Amino acid sequence: MLKDDQVDTVYVATPSSMHYQMCLDSLAAGKNVICEKPFVFTTEEALELKQLADQKGCLHYRGHHQPLPASL
DSSP states (O other): OTTOTTOOEEEEOSOGGGHHHHHHHHHHTTOEEEEESSOOSSHHHHHHHHHHHHHHTOOEEEEOOOOOOTTO
16 A cells, blocks of 8 residues: 555554554655654654655644534
8 A cells, every 4th residue: 555656544443552663664655644642652653754755745643533513
């Protein structure tokens, strides 16, 4: 999938322990990334991903699924 030129964004919704590596691989491949929380476990990991996203011209966004019940 990361080699597919038609894919421009990757949504990471895996177990939390896999988020950093999947985001790193996706950004390195030049893909935009939306990642469920927790985004990563350390500040160093977050800064590394931010730097890579900036270098590649990609977006890296932390998503959080939070449905809003219709009754509200």
